[in-house]
Amino acid sequence: MSTAKAMMETYPGEINLDRTRLAAANDALTACSASCTACADACLSEPMVAELVKCVRTDLDGADVCEAAARVLSRHTGYDANISRALLEACAVACKECADECERHASMHEHCRLCAETCRECERVCRDLQLAMA
Amino acid sequence: MSTAKAMMETYPGEINLDRTRLAAANDALTACSASCTACADACLSEPMVAELVKCVRTDLDGADVCEAAARVLSRHTGYDANISRALLEACAVACKECADECERHASMHEHCRLCAETCRECERVCRDLQLAMA
C-alpha cells in the first residue's frame, strides 16, 4: 500500500470521492511526476539532446502539473469539486502531450519509453477519476 | 519591470503568446502564489483558526496551482497551447474559489482581504490570457 493510500485511511472526516480511484490517481500522479523529472534529466545527458528539447519541456510541464494535482487531490478538508475537476483536466492534457512526445523517442531511448508509459497510465486514471466525479 | 518580464525579453526564440498579457499573467500568478502561502500561514495564527480551515485549504490549492502555472507559462520552447489553456482554466477556477472563500473573512482579517484581492486579479489576468489565446 502506498503512503498516500495509507494516509488517506487516517483522514478523520468524510472523503467526497471514490477512494479507490482517488488513491490510484494519487499514486499515478506521483509516479508520473517522478518519471517526468527523471526523463527530462536523462534527455539532457543524451548526445542528441538538441532533438529532445521539446521532450524536456513537456517533461518539465508534466512534473509540475502532476505534482500540483497530487497535492490538491490529497486534500479533503473544504473539498471543492471545481478545482479538482479543472486540475484533473489540465493533468490529463499535460500527460497526453508528454506521452505523445516521449513516444516519438521511445524506440531510441528507454527513459522516454518508460516515461511515455507512466504518462499514459496517469492520463487514464485522471480520466477515470473525472468520470467518477461527474 | 519584474524578473519574469526581463527574462522573457532574453528568450532567443519566438513566443507564441501576447507578451504583455503573458508577462501580466506571470506576475499575477507569482503574486497570487505568494499571497496564498502567506494567507494560509496567517490563518493558522488566528485564535479562530477552526473557522478558517476551508480558507487554509483553498489557499494551499491556490499556491500550488498558481506556482505550477507560473512555471509552465514561462516556458516557450516546444510550446503547447493545449497545456497552457487547460492550466489557465484550472488557475482561474482555483483563484476564484480562493477569492470567494477569502472574501468571506475579509472584514475580519486583513490577510484574507488582501489575498482575496490578489486572487481576484489573478483570475482576471488568467481569463484575459485565455481570451488572447483563443
Next chain:
Amino acid sequence: MSTAKAMMETYPGEINLDRTRLAAANDALTACSASCTACADACLSEPMVAELVKCVRTDLDGADVCEAAARVLSRHTGYDANISRALLEACAVACKECADECERHASMHEHCRLCAETCRECERVCRDLQLAMA
C-alpha cells in the same frame, strides 16, 4: 520497484552516488512529502485544530523541502555534490522537526503517528546518503 528507481536504471550516463542508497532516499522523500501534505490536511479536519497549528506548519515545510530534494536528487546531469549535500542536510532537519512535532500528537491522531514514522524514516535515509557521499 518504484518509478524513481526504474527511471534511474534508464539514465544514459554515470551516476555519482551509491544507487541503492539514492533510490532509497528518493522513495523516502516522495513518501514523506505525500504524508506531510496529507497530515497537514488531516490536522485541519480535527476539531482540536487550534492545538495542531505547529504540526500543520512543520508538515507544510516538510512537504516543500522533501519535494525539492526528491527532484534535485533525481537529476544526475551536471551533478554537483555541494547542492545535494546541503539539501540533504535541510531535509534531515525538516524531517526531524516534523517527526518531533507529529510524535507529540501520535497517541491521539493516527495521521500524526504515521506521518512521524515516515518523517523519521526519511531523516534516517537522508543521513545515510549524506554519509555515503562523504
Next chain:
Amino acid sequence: MSTAKAMMETYPGEINLDRTRLAAANDALTACSASCTACADACLSEPMVAELVKCVRTDLDGADVCEAAARVLSRHTGYDANISRALLEACAVACKECADECERHASMHEHCRLCAETCRECERVCRDLQLAMA
C-alpha cells in the same frame, strides 16, 4: 512593495526574524526561482544546447530550492529556526553554483547573464539573513 512584503505586514502574530531582511530574502528567492525557470527554458532554445546542459540542470535545481525556501520563509506560525537556517544554507549553495555556471555563458547568452546576476543577489541576501539569524 511586493506582495510577499504586503502580506507579511498582515501577519497577526510575532515574526521572529528581521522583517526587512526577511522581505528582501523572499523577494530575491521568488525572483531567482523565476529567472532560473526562464533561463533553463531559454537554454533549451539555443542551437548550442548541448553545451548548456549543466546550466539547465543548475537552473532547475535553483528554481526548486528557491521556491521551497520562499514558501518556508513566508511561514511564521510555529517558527523553527533550524529549518530556516538549513534551507538558507542550501539556497545559498544552489544559487552560488547556478551563478557560477551561468556566468560561464554570460558573454554569449543574455539570459545566462541576467540569471547569474539574480542568483548572485539571491545568494547574498540568503547569507545576510543567515547572519541576522545567528
